[in-house]
Amino acid sequence: MTSRKMTRKTTVGSIDPSVLDFTAGSDLQLDLALVQADCIGSAAHVTMLSRMPIRPKVITGAECKAVIRELGSIMQRAAAGQFSISLDDQDVHLAVERILTAKLGDLGKKIHTGRSRNDQVAVDLRLFAREELIGAVSETLALAAVLVGFAKRHETVPMVGRTHMQPAMPSSVGLWASAHAESLLDDVALLMAVYDLNDQCPLGSAASYGVPLPIDRVLTARLLGFSRPVHNVLYANNARGKIETLILQAMTQVMLSLSRLAQDLMLFTMPEFGYFTLPAEYGTGSSIMPQKNNPDVVELVRARVARVMACELAVMDIARSLPSGYNRDLQETKGPFMEGVATTRSCLRSMAQMTERMEVNPGALLKSFSPGVFATDRALELVGRGMPFRDAYNYIKANLDELETMDAVESVLKKTHWGAPNGLDFGWYGERIKAGREWHNEEWSAHCKAVTKLMGIKYPVE
Numbered sequence: 308m309t310s311r312k313m314t315r316k317t318t319v320g321s322i323d324p325s326v327l328d329f330t331a332g333s334d335l336q337l338d339l340a341l342v343q344a345d346c347i348g349s350a351a352h353v354t355m356l357s358r359m360p361i362r363p364k365v366i367t368g369a370e371c372k373a374v375i376r377e378l379g380s381i382m383q384r385a386a387a388g389q390f391s392i393s394l395d396d397q398d399v400h401l402a403v404e405r406i407l408t409a410k411l412g413d414l415g416k417k418i419h420t421g422r423s424r425n426d427q428v429a430v431d432l433r434l435f436a437r438e439e440l441i442g443a444v445s446e447t448l449a450l451a452a453v454l455v456g457f458a459k460r461h462e463t464v465p466m467v468g469r470t471h472m473q474p475a476m477p478s479s480v481g482l483w484a485s486a487h488a489e490s491l492l493d494d495v496a497l498l499m500a501v502y503d504l505n506d507q508c509p510l511g512s513a514a515s516y517g518v519p520l521p522i523d524r525v526l527t528a529r530l531l532g533f534s535r536p537v538h539n540v541l542y543a544n545n546a547r548g549k550i551e552t553l554i555l556q557a558m559t560q561v562m563l564s565l566s567r568l569a570q571d572l573m574l575f576t577m578p579e580f581g582y583f584t585l586p587a588e589y590g591t592g593s594s595i596m597p598q599k600n601n602p603d604v605v606e607l608v609r610a611r612v613a614r615v616m617a618c619e620l621a622v623m624d625i626a627r628s629l630p631s632g633y634n635r636d637l638q639e640t641k642g643p644f645m646e647g648v649a650t651t652r653s654c655l656r657s658m659a660q661m662t663e664r665m666e667v668n669p670g671a672l673l674k675s676f677s678p679g680v681f682a683t684d685r686a687l688e689l690v691g692r693g694m695p696f697r698d699a700y701n702y703i704k705a706n707l708d709e710l711e712t713m714d715a716v717e718s719v720l721k722k723t724h725w726g727a728p729n730g731l732d733f734g735w736y737g738e739r740i741k742a743g744r745e746w747h748n749e750e751w752s753a754h755c756k757a758v759t760k761l762m763g764i765k766y767p768v769e
């Protein structure tokens with residue numbers, strides 16, 4: 308008697324309410340980000356079931372249409388913020404099944420034929436990751452384009468190049484800004500590589516071991532716009548956690564690029580440097596010091612690099628300790644995965660808006676050109692007159708007091724080889740950005756087209 312009182316009836320058995328609360332964890336909130344994906348995955352599964360070559364049919368063509376119509380209306384309700392997951396549901400998967408069963412009766416109860424929630428969450432996360440990666444590529448390219456534009460506008464404005472943070476050689480604002488852009492362009496390549504690995508459909512794995520039904524995994528993969536299914540059904544589940552780690556590693560690389568940019572900006576906007584001025588509205592004031600305008604945005608970007616890295620580590624460390632097959636631990640990777648991706652994307656957007664309106668102060672930049680900055684140029688002048696480099700180096704080193712400042716612009720203009728301050732190939736940057744944008748447009752439109760076709764409603768749902 309008492310034990311009955313202590314349990315709560317759910318779709319998957321009677322469970323102690325405190326256990327339900329503990330095991331559902333953050334899923335009731337986090338799974339809201341997966342509603343669209345879950346409905347899309349279910350539509351592909353149901354379509355496949357309706358075409359399965361067995362008699363009697365599990366689901367008829369007409370029934371399939373009815374289910375997809377209902378899934379479409381769930382997607383619309385979710386887009387309007389009218390979808391919630393209750394504790395009795397536990398997660399988005401059972402919430403969707405509950406709604407379908409309430410609307411369609413026995414038909415709703417059939418949709419889970421030959422699949423498991425492990426299947427569902429794995430495919431949901433891959434669809435979620437697809438959209439996030441496409442978005443992250445676009446945002447990384449946008450920041451890279453802002454930096455390339457900035458570099459072009461200030462191509463040969465002299466800026467001291469530093470090593471060990473000490474003045475080293477004449478350089479330019481163009482070289483500095485486009486170095487940050489190029490790092491981001493490499494990150495784009497990494498995001499695309501990870502996108503490729505994500506582009507495999509895990510659906511049809513069921514609990515990890517397949518099902519004794521003639522399911523068509525190539526069909527579901529195609530309906531969902533994946534290039535191919537994950538081949539091995541056990542690996543389809545084991546890859547959960549691995550794929551998120553890979554994605555977060557790519558995000559971490561983006562964040563490391565942002566971290567360096569943030570660090571440079573913090574330094575070079577200090578009044579003692581004053582090389583650049585950040586837009587005033589991107590700073591925040593002090594409650595006591597009226598004159599303050601602090602670069603909080605870049606500081607927070609710097610701190611959030613650590614948070615994204617922590618998300619990556621959390622996911623990797625959870626996955627590290629798991630044996631084969633589904634383990635509930637995997638649920639705990641969802642939060643850090645979503646947080647790491649969202650944080651990276653918001654940092655990219657903020658940095659692009661900020662650098663777009665950043666100003667350059669050529670006078671302040673020139674002030675850092677002490678005579679020593681030209682020491683190597685002077686040594687190379689001597690080399691030009693036939694002196695062996697080491698002798699020239701020693702001569703200049705012995706006579707540093709006599710070094711005179713050179714014309715910084717002239718010195719920058721002399722560095723004309725490929726990739727040097729006066730040899731930057733902006734056409735090459737342009738090509739890389741253009742190719743990235745084309746990739747973005749193709750992938751996004753293919754994704755929307757596949758979902759629109761499958762669901763029979765316009766996607767993304769408004």
Ligand code: ARG
Pocket residue numbers: 334398424425428633635637638639641
């Ligand atoms: N919320 C679960 C997760 O994210 C869904 C899969 C549950 N599977 C299970 N066998 N309990 O991993």
